[in-house]
Amino acid sequence: MYAMLRGMKANRDDKHLDALKDYFANHKALPSYAGIAELLGMSSRASVQKLVSRLKENGYLDTKVPRRLVPTAKFLERRLVGSSPAGFPSPAEEAMGDAISIDDYLVEHPSKTVLVEVKGDSMVGAGINTGDILIVKRESRPRVDRIIVAIVDGEFTIKHLRKDNEGYYLEPDNPAYPIIRPQTDLKMYGVVVGQFRKYDE
Numbered sequence: 001m002y003a004m005l006r007g008m009k010a011n012r013d014d015k016h017l018d019a020l021k022d023y024f025a026n027h028k029a030l031p032s033y034a035g036i037a038e039l040l041g042m043s044s045r046a047s048v049q050k051l052v053s054r055l056k057e058n059g060y061l062d063t064k065v066p067r068r069l070v071p072t073a074k075f076l077e078r079r080l081v082g083s084s085p086a087g088f089p090s091p092a093e094e095a096m097g098d099a100i101s102i103d104d105y106l107v108e109h110p111s112k113t114v115l116v117e118v119k120g121d122s123m124v125g126a127g128i129n130t131g132d133i134l135i136v137k138r139e140s141r142p143r144v145d146r147i148i149v150a151i152v153d154g155e156f157t158i159k160h161l162r163k164d165n166e167g168y169y170l171e172p173d174n175p176a177y178p179i180i181r182p183q184t185d186l187k188m189y190g191v192v193v194g195q196f197r198k199y200d201e
Contacts, residue, residue: 016040016051017060021075030061030069077101106194112138114190116149116158123147123158125173128195134158135194140187142168147192152182156189 019040024030031039036048052069055061060075077099107113118132126147128134136149148161150170159170159180170180 013051013054017055017075020055024071024075030071073101073104074099076103106135106196108193109137112190113193114138118158122172122174122177125175126160128158128173129197132195132197134192135196136190137193138190142188143191144168149189149192151185151187151189152180153184153186158192161188 020030020036023039030036033045033048033052036042036052037045040048040051042048042051052061056063058074059072062070062072064070078101079099103110114136116134116136118128118130118134120130128147134149142161142163144161144163146161147158149156149158150161151157152170157170157180159172162169162171162179166181168182168186170186172179
């Protein structure tokens with residue numbers, strides 16, 4: 001089991017925090033003190049206040065908004081449980097480690113970052129499938145040999161940006177598709193810096 005932070009009660013506070021995270025994911029807000037008591041099965045307001053105090057002390061909650069609990073960046077972090085080999089199996093012992101924020105991990109420049117949903121199969125060789133969500137950093141500087149979102153002849157596309165003696169061109173990662181050389185215009189919309197997809201449960 002992962003080590004408890006200062007002042008937090010073993011097991012129970014962790015379970016309460018997980019319940020609050022699930023609630024926040026579903027409602028996009030934290031419950032009131034009375035709502036916390038109902039959610040966690042606490043019989044007294046004093047118990048709720050002590051829990052909230054511990055969570056605030058450890059950096060999970062804030063009360064900057066009057067009479068309202070607000071989650072911090074730490075609240076939104078996810079536990080990093082180690083690594084798992086994609087080849088031969090290894091002993092299945094869960095090693096609880098640090099926590100990371102998915103947004104912090106994937107997004108370096110929030111003001112320049114957008115999400116793009118993939119349509120089509122021209123980049124399957126690069127592991128990019130239809131329905132995937134790409135994290136794209138907006139920039140106009142050409143990034144040769146990177147996967148980019150480009151505007152070619154007025155249309156958006158996701159391809160490798162290449163350059164040869166004839167100039168810039170776009171290369172798919174699927175042999176069923178030809179390379180694209182712009183007829184009139186090729187603009188760099190952004191460079192792909194990450195991606196994610198959701199699997200069926």
